Amino acid sequence: MKCIIVDDEPIARKGMKNLVDQIPELELLDSFNSAEAASMYMLNHPVELIFLDIQMPGITGIEFAKNISKDTLVIFTTAYSEYALDSYEVEAIDYLVKPIEADRFRKAVDKAIAYHSLLLSEEKKSVENVEDDYIFVKSDRKYFKVNLKDILFIEGLKDYVIIQLDGQRIITKLNLKTIHDMLPKSAFLRVNRSYIVNKNQIESFDNNDIFIKNFEIAIGNMYRDSFFEDFMSKKS
Template sequence: MKCIIVEDEPIARKGITKMVSAISQLELLDGFNSAESAAIYLQNTEVDLIFLDINMPRINGIEFARTIPKTTLVIFTTAYSQYAVDSYELDAVDYLVKPIDTARFRKAVDKAIAYHTLLMDEENKSVEKVADDYIFVKSDRRFYKVNLADILFIEGLKDYIIIQMENSRIITRMTIKNIYEWISKEVFIRVNRSFIVNKDKIDSFDNNDIYIQKYEIAIGNVYRDEFFKTMMRCI
């Protein structure tokens, strides 16, 4: 994957460069200290992945991410955790808080590689049929039955969704808006632009986040009131 780093702090840019160089699947094309210089570069160069700082002068990372090509993936890197919800709204692959742990960095990159592979694959998976309590997902000329009760959450990224279960996940070509129209609102609730969660799988929640097993999912501002109204009826 061809990638660039957009980071105004030289030390942070050097650290991310070192982590990128340790991953053979990544090809670092260049690094930039501002969104403006990166935007000029993108006019003539195709990039698969951007490691993008948020808190930068003039044009910040959130504003810049709204302008990049749809097929370019973004991993946000920032010292400020309060931007997490904004990153979900922009279909970011992941959100890394500085100082960035090497293992956490690798996990984010693996996720980006998986998405990139799907974007390049012409024979994508698709959801073929939905019933009241299960869906069929097509993969490699086979249909896999997924019980809705087994789903922890569904995550959307551009034109794909991840159906996350306890010990497995399926990535398929479909928008999160479409899958939400198909599945039961009695069981599932949308909690931000990129996530639908199974209410029965929620272990706990606070004003900002939902916790399902090892996963932490932010509650979007637009969805917060409806989420709490729905959950209060369940208690």
């Protein structure tokens, strides 16, 4: 599993890295001293598991966890056991109190790996195949062949996505981040928390909105810089 560490204390990050390095199933992508830094990284890098401190300056771990994808699993790490109840409210996989023992850490990771496998199994039932120019999507007990070039945009709605074609919508049980990871980044770009757009279908845009046929899609503040950098680089 691809994971990151978020903790404002350098010693805590080093200790957590030592624990992660002992488990071959984990791939440590990076470590961050704040939720803000981790959030920016996650805009362009898929992360499956976060080891997340709770009490940090700025955005707390609890606040950060409330705003990330359900596909990204969270194991809280903290020196304060009184935060355990808050961790359940954001559906954390586990709650580890520092100093963290290796055996206890392994049990938490095993829970994350097992749950991640269940998520992958469910996703494979929704998207049967991804080829260079099409996908098969399960909807209403049937599989529909969807040509990627025909997708205008994809909208996330809780545990479902709506694939918008010209004159047709296909709804399937899938997470927005998951389908984004499956699609070619050369053509599809996430522009806010709820929308992925086909860059080839964009007819016009301004500083705040993208226009595709008769649809108007807002550019999220956290995605604005990456949108202009990515999209405009294609036009230069």
